[in-house]
Amino acid sequence: MEETVSSRNIRQGDDRLAPKTDENKKAGINDTERWASLIMGGAMVLRGLQSRSLQGVIMAIAGGGLAYHGTTSDQSLPDKLSEAAGLDQDIRVEKTVTINKPVEMLYSYWRNLENLPRFMSHLESIQTLDETRSHWKAKAPMNMSVEWDAEIVEDRPNQLIAWTAVADADVPNAGFVRFKPAPGDRGTEVKVVIEYSPPGGALTAAVAKLFGEEPEQQVGDALSKFKQLMEAGEIATVEGQSKGH
Amino acid sequence: MKAVCWHGKEDVRVDTVPDPTILNPRDAIIKVTSTAICGSDLHLYDGYIPTMQSGDILGHEFMGEVVELGKDVKNLKQGDRVVIPFTISCGGCFFCNRDLWSLCDNSNPNAWMAEKFYGHSPAGLYGYSHLLGGYAGGQAEYVRVPFADVGPIKVPEHLTDEQVLFLTDIFPTGYMAAENCDIQPDDTVAVWGCGPVGQFAIRSAQMMGAAQVLAIDRIPERLEMARKSGATVINYEEVDPGEALKEMTGGRGPDACIDAVGMEAHGTDVMGVIDTVKQATKLETGRPYALRQAIAACRKGGTVSVPGVYGGFIDHMPMGAVVNKALTLKSGQTHVQRYLKPLLDKISEGEIDPSFVITHRMSLDQAPEGYKTFRDKKDNCIKVVLQP
Ligand SMILES: NC(=O)c1ccc[n+]([C@@H]2O[C@H](COP(=O)([O-])OP(=O)(O)OC[C@H]3O[C@@H](n4cnc5c(N)ncnc54)[C@H](O)[C@@H]3O)[C@@H](O)[C@H]2O)c1
């Protein structure tokens, strides 16, 4: 089960065992800049990015950017150890879809976080607590539930919503959704990036199930359901239809 | 209700299954009055389309009467007599808005599967594998129709089921195949395959003003039907179609070639044998025999239009001929919704009566026999219509 979580192609980590040189350090800073430009809409893909934490970058952007540079490339000792041992289990997924609707409509539907469980099938509910804070409840097997509080740390109307789980969450996670007008009359490009760090121990199995064995597919599925809801007003389904025996 | 279900290669049965119910606000339930077996169903019957599951309800050519409506369907009412396009399309996405209905972004619940196969997902289809949505089909007493507010077309009482049923698929399919040829007044169009799709491609090419239509098959009654439509026919078992086509076009080759055969083409030489073996061993998912001939025969700068269905990969695609003869290749599942109204008008005005292709009328219970007869081309079978 732990195997499943630590999963796949998400991290391009390759030189993790190599000693940290100045060059690596520089790469860390560049990564942060590239992260920032990804979030802001400059860069297209995150492939190859090694910057450790989306959460950190989101916080940095919210807090004014540059201040964060110093800290990203400076890993804590436990981080270094777990990376060296190949235990780094961050899962990061990026997916983009074009939706044939105006930015305003898509942004405002998403900004009401309580709508998210309609198209993110792994979520049971989201309850907004105030302007920026919300309580998330995810479906988990064996009557286990995973819950956490999240905070919107950056909110640019019709452009960007970025959130992160609060510090003591069982499953540290963060994400952002970016809305950008598509060329011509093609609607809006919606990019979602989600990152989470599955914990060890008892929760691991539940989380593996929870976030699926194919995180890419799960985020892709959520986005295509979002698109269906916005464009077609309903989510295509065959669940509950007749079948022979 | 009774429904025709797929249970494996060459195994279709009439099962009793629960009646369909409304699952989404834009759904309708239709009581099926007529449904047909399509050449595309034969690819399922012969086991060439992946992701079928035992018990899947078949059928994508069907019409009937509205019996129940989801709360968002405002343009239909109970009792309306409707024809249903085989492409399931939302009406609101980029592709639907551009009249490219078979490419709808929002109707395939298993889009991720199709994305793995094709890069992107086409529209969901009725009764045509889980890769294309896993929707229950209409060879049944009742069927659920998604996006019923944009798909179905009401048909006037004075036209019989048999006259309008083929608006669901094969008439628009033959028509789009011909339209893709961009036919000019002096053009010769060659059509491989004189099955139902080929027959409508022939008639459509004539409607669009082709000077000459040449039709290729080996089944006598199918060639005879094509001849009656005004085509000049070639039996590919008697003459080499490549040579014959050159002779009949002053050496130039047909201006446009239509492959209305698809992935189960029958081959007469060694390539045909190799393809059959490869397909049986799944090294190749189609036997592109007619397609290769069409590409080789087509005049320089001409168009090859492919309504014939291919599911996956083919070998020995003569890309060299495509490039060096500067051919245009056009294909696609039919954008059925685009053609419903204009072709219904043609039927209404008496320009064509599509029922000419029907050779067999059976009850739903006889579907297993219908599949076999149609596949084996026994008893002069060209098109089977089932009445639930
Ligand atoms: N694009 C679409 O949306 C669409 C819609 C409907 C059907 N189709 C496809 O169109 C094709 C034809 O459908 P149909 O209902 O007419 O099927 P069919 O099986 O009745 O007809 C195929 C015909 O091709 C002939 N044939 C076989 N090998 C040949 C060869 N080498 N040269 C010439 N003719 C050959 C057969 O004898 C037969 O008459 C199928 O592949 C079907 O899946 C596509």
Ligand SMILES: [Zn+2]
């Ligand atoms: Zn068909």
Ligand SMILES: [Zn+2]
């Ligand atoms: Zn659509």
